[in-house]
Amino acid sequence: MASLMATKPHPGLDPQALRRDFPIYQNNPGLVFLDSGASAQKPASVIDGVAEFYRRDYANVHRGVYQLSQRSTDAFEVGREKTRAFLNAADVNEIVFVRGATEAINLVAQSWGPVFVEAGDEIIVSDLEHHSNFVPWQMLCERVGATLRVAPTAAGGGFDLAAFAALLNRRTKMVAVTQVSNVTGAILPVERIAELAHAHGAKVLVDGCQAIPRMPVDVQALGCDFYAFSGHKAYGPSGIGVLWGRYDLLEQMPPWQTGGGMITQVTLEKTEFQEPPHRFEAGTPDISGAMGLGLALDFIEGIGRDAIQEHEQELTGYAIDRLSRIGGLRLLAAGQQRLSVLSFNLDGVHPHDVGTVLDQHGVAVRVGNHCAQPLMDKLGIAGAVRVSLGVYNDRDDIDRLAAAVEACREMFSR
């Protein structure tokens, strides 16, 4: 099937060559795109593959007896299997398609939460969390009368394992942490966190949004219980995301949205629900999104996650070196382990003003609080300028960023 063709493997990682796979660069000459942490650009294989799918194979899934519906269902389920393989999950039925990581985390908080968390229980998050891995737990705690505990980062910006361990107790039911901070790029020791949490009987949910597009992820090796990510940050379409959950846990969770496609029998008195993952996929799913996500994961695998990590790690180091030479520029600390994301402030210049000046130099960065207000409050800042990398970025992008930051500094000191 043409729509399921895998992306050709790339020999090594050459950002300039890869850029030719991204039509956004042809249509925006000179673009310096440093906001992949918010959403990555899309390779032609994803854009064209989705368009081709609509042209050749589209119909609703899991419904029709006709051939076209079967082809569409196959394409959709191939997306699920590719996701399973990408995460090294044990069972394809552990892959639940959702709109994005936000929905994945809300699903767990709203379905698993009220069944397993009671008044007096505790949930732990880190102070690095994106609001999407913070607010659903805060809401759950309010709803059931549980307590939300916040594991702090150390002064150097890394996750403080000892402080985290001290928070764990027999009332701890869930530990929800990000694998890579969307603000500082700090990499959290997720395997160790899971070990410690499990020793106290707690479950572990990992927000993999920033990790999935840029480092190898094996959910079985991580030892977590749930893993959430968004397709659009991994070069896939927006509107598709994934919740992976251990099957025995998914099986114990009630549906959180109900409707078509997730039932086995409906009578006027009672409804019986399907097994996971369909139990959690009420209504017509994002069919082309799941299929396109599969293509995006092919694209990543075609380059190789080790190669991507190595490239982005090297470029992160270069960016840190380049930026830290700029007077009055303060990088947010991220500890010893960091990847692909870094944030900074320029003395005396508000991040929004920096963002506008950079934009005028063709440099796209994210400014603001990065959906991490608790972290901003802790650091005592209103916001920051964030640079995040993708496979298409190179040293020239960083040089142009640095030049634009210099120009900004000069303008505001005149």
Next chain:
Amino acid sequence: MMDLRELYQDIILDHGRHPRNFRAIEHPTHTAKGHNPLCGDRVTVYLTIEGDRVADVSFEGRGCAISTAAASLMTEVLKGKTLAEAHALFAQFHAKVAGGEIGALPAELEEDSERLDPLTGVKAYPARVKCATLPWHAFEQALKGGGAAPVKTE
């Protein structure tokens, strides 16, 4: 590409760095907070209204150069104005930065209106328009009885 100096004119940078009337009024007759959750900008506007006139106006807060300069310039032009004049100045300023029909102002307000013109460069930057209008929305909110001003994304 618009010249950045059109947006960040010297007067904006000056007011952004050295805002005028940047203080609290101890016993204001009216006050309100404006907050833009997108960028974290916060401004508190304090007013002393005597009769139908703005006897004193000041602000505190933190924000970008545009919102700080907008608040600073706002306090300068509002002092001594009647409420009707203040509303008219905002209506015209709003039209200039956010689009809309720019109505005529009474001759005595022309000079004040021109003092706000350096801020109208934000019109070319749709994401920044709300920075320039945030303090004005807080001002209007204060007159309505205070609280947190709703943020308008123009």
